[in-house]
Amino acid sequence: MLSLxxxxxxxWFAVIxxxxxxxSVPGRGADKLDSILHRAECQFGEAFxxxxxxxxxxxxxxxxxxxxxxxxxxxxxxxxxxxxxYRALVRGRLLGARGEVRKPLxxxxxxxxxxxxxxxxxxxxxxxxxxxxxxxxxxxxxxLVPFTGRSHQLRVHMQSLGHGIVGDEFYDSQFTDEPRLxxxxxxxxxxxxxxxxxxxxxxxxxx
Numbered sequence: 133m134l135s136l137x138x139x140x141x142x143x144w145f146a147v148i149x150x151x152x153x154x155x156s157v158p159g160r161g162a163d164k165l166d167s168i169l170h171r172a173e174c175q176f177g178e179a180f181x182x183x184x185x186x187x188x189x190x191x192x193x194x195x196x197x198x199x200x201x202x203x204x205x206x207x208x209x210x211x212x213x214x215x216x217x218y219r220a221l222v223r224g225r226l227l228g229a230r231g232e233v234r235k236p237l238x239x240x241x242x243x244x245x246x247x248x249x250x251x252x253x254x255x256x257x258x259x260x261x262x263x264x265x266x267x268x269x270x271x272x273x274x275x276l277v278p279f280t281g282r283s284h285q286l287r288v289h290m291q292s293l294g295h296g297i298v299g300d301e302f303y304d305s306q307f308t309d310e311p312r313l314x315x316x317x318x319x320x321x322x323x324x325x326x327x328x329x330x331x332x333x334x335x336x337x338x339x
């Protein structure tokens with residue numbers, strides 16, 4: 133059985149540091165069975181998905197051990213009661229102290245799973261806060277805070293600013309053959325669904 137890097141565990145949920153290029157949940161077919169959820173099921177006996185990360189993204193992901201925890205944490209994510217922070221390395225020098233991207237997204241149906249900025253009836257509001265941390269040559273290390281949780285949101289929003297995330301095979305116009313997407317789910321904060329304590333978790337950025 134492939135292991136999990138468990139950063140925190142109690143009777144209700146586990147906080148796992150997901151490696152890049154690993155599925156959050158099983159896909160179709162036996163070759164897509166390996167995933168964080170499947171590994172958690174093997175380790176805990178029962179496990180239930182709360183939220184997902186893109187396969188290419190590394191970092192913090194929560195797995196519920198009970199249906200009731202899953203239900204409560206679903207509600208927290210739905211009601212935007214969870215603070216999420218990501219770290220990324222993007223192309224070019226992203227100038228400014230901070231900024232906000234408000235651009236609606238929808239699936240690019242002929243090119244699924246790609247997403248596109250669009251304002252038609254199928255698009256969904258999407259908001260991302262960005263803040264440069266450091267300049268590294270012709271790249272910018274950036275802090276990203278999504279206020280909505282759309283598929284590929286951070287990746288498309290950075291592309292829309294002309295600063296694709298390094299290693300993004302879908303949205304990085306300068307992608308060659310980098311081993312991974314340089315996007316990492318760095319921090320999660322929320323009220324514990326049972327103890328009501330405010331909890332915060334950090335997974336150090338691996339790049």
